[in-house]
Amino acid sequence: MKTNSQDSNDTSQGLWITALGAAINIALSLIKILVGWTGHSRALIADGFHSLSDLATDVVVALGLFYGSRPYDADHPYGHKKIETLAEFTTGVLLLAFAVWMVVSSAQALTGRITEAPSLLVPLIAAVSVVSKEWLYRRTIVLANRLQSEAMVANAWHHRSDALTSVVALVAVGLAQISPSLRLLDPVAGIGISILVGKIGFDVAYKGMHRIIDTAPDPQIIERIRQVTIGNEQVRGLHKLRARYLGRQIIADLHIQVDPSLSVQEGHTIASQVEQAISAELGNVYDITVHVEPLYAPQENRT
Numbered sequence: 001m002k003t004n005s006q007d008s009n010d011t012s013q014g015l016w017i018t019a020l021g022a023a024i025n026i027a028l029s030l031i032k033i034l035v036g037w038t039g040h041s042r043a044l045i046a047d048g049f050h051s052l053s054d055l056a057t058d059v060v061v062a063l064g065l066f067y068g069s070r071p072y073d074a075d076h077p078y079g080h081k082k083i084e085t086l087a088e089f090t091t092g093v094l095l096l097a098f099a100v101w102m103v104v105s106s107a108q109a110l111t112g113r114i115t116e117a118p119s120l121l122v123p124l125i126a127a128v129s130v131v132s133k134e135w136l137y138r139r140t141i142v143l144a145n146r147l148q149s150e151a152m153v154a155n156a157w158h159h160r161s162d163a164l165t166s167v168v169a170l171v172a173v174g175l176a177q178i179s180p181s182l183r184l185l186d187p188v189a190g191i192g193i194s195i196l197v198g199k200i201g202f203d204v205a206y207k208g209m210h211r212i213i214d215t216a217p218d219p220q221i222i223e224r225i226r227q228v229t230i231g232n233e234q235v236r237g238l239h240k241l242r243a244r245y246l247g248r249q250i251i252a253d254l255h256i257q258v259d260p261s262l263s264v265q266e267g268h269t270i271a272s273q274v275e276q277a278i279s280a281e282l283g284n285v286y287d288i289t290v291h292v293e294p295l296y297a298p299q300e301n302r303t
C-alpha cells in the first residue's frame with residue numbers, strides 16, 4: 001500500500017499543528033508560571049506546569065508521526081507505524097501521570113492556607129490561555145479525524161483539557177478577587193478536571209497497549225474480511241484468518257482453499273482478487289497475505 005498525496009498532505013498539516021501547539025505550550029507555560037508566581041496564584045502556577053507537561057506530549061506525538069510515516073526498510077520490513085502506537089501509549093501515560101499529580105497538588109492546596117489574593121494580571125493570562133487552547137483543540141481534532149490518528153486525537157483532547165484547566169483557573173482567580181472564602185473552589189474543581197484527564201489518558205494508553213501486543217481487531221472487522229473472502233466464487237474454504245493493527249492500519253493473513261485442478265497462475269489470480277477485495281472493503285489496510293491450498297471435497301468448508 002502506497003501513501004497517497006492527500007494522506008501525506010494531511011500528515012504534514014498534522015506535523016505543523018503539533019509543532020504550533022508545542023510552541024504555544026512553551027510560551028504559555030513560561031508566562032503562566034512567571035505571572036502565577038509573581039501574582040500569587042497557585043491555580044495559574046499549576047496550570048503552567050500542566051502546559052509544560054503538554055510539551056513532552058507534543059514532542060512524543062510529532063516524533064511518532066514523523067518516524068511512523070517512514071517507509072519500510074531492511075531493518076524494519078513491516079514499516080515504522082508501531083512507533084506511532086508507542087507514541088500514543090506514552091501520551092496516554094503522560095496524561096494519567098499529570099492527573100495523579102494534579103489531584104495530589106489540589107488536595108495539598110485544599111488543606112493548606114491561602115492568604116494572598118491573585119493580581120489582576122492573573123485572570124487576563126488565564127483568559128488568553130483559554131482562547132488559544134480552545135483554538136488549538138478545534139484545529140487539531142479536525143486533522144486528527146482526517147488522519148485517523150489516535151495520537152493526535154489524544155493531543156487534541158489534551159488541548160481541550162488545558163482550556164478547561166485554564167477556565168477553572170480563570171473562574172477561581174476571578175472569584176478570589178471577590179471573596180477569600182471562595183478560593184477553595186479552585187482546588188475542588190482542579191480535582192474534578194484531573195479525574196476527567198486521567199480517564200482520557202487511561203483509555204488512550206489502554207488502547208495503545210493492546211495494539212502494541214497485537215490484540216485482534218473488533219470481531220465485526222474479522223467477519224467483514226471473512227464475508228468478502230468467501231464472497232469470491234472460486235474460494236472453497238477459509239481458515240487461519242488473523243488480523244492485527246500496524247499503527248492505525250490493519251495487517252491480515254489467511255489461508256484459502258481452491259479447486260486442486262487450477263493452475264498456479266489461476267490460484268495466484270484468486271489470491272490477488274481476495275487481497276484487493278479485502279483492501280477495498282476495509283480501506284485502512286497496510287498489507288494482506290493470502291496463502292493458497294487445494295481442497296478436494298468441493299464447497300464443504302465454505303460456511
Ligand SMILES: [Zn+2]
Nearest residue numbers: 239240255293
Ligand atoms: Zn492452511
Ligand SMILES: [Zn+2]
Nearest residue numbers: 268269271272
Ligand atoms: Zn502475488
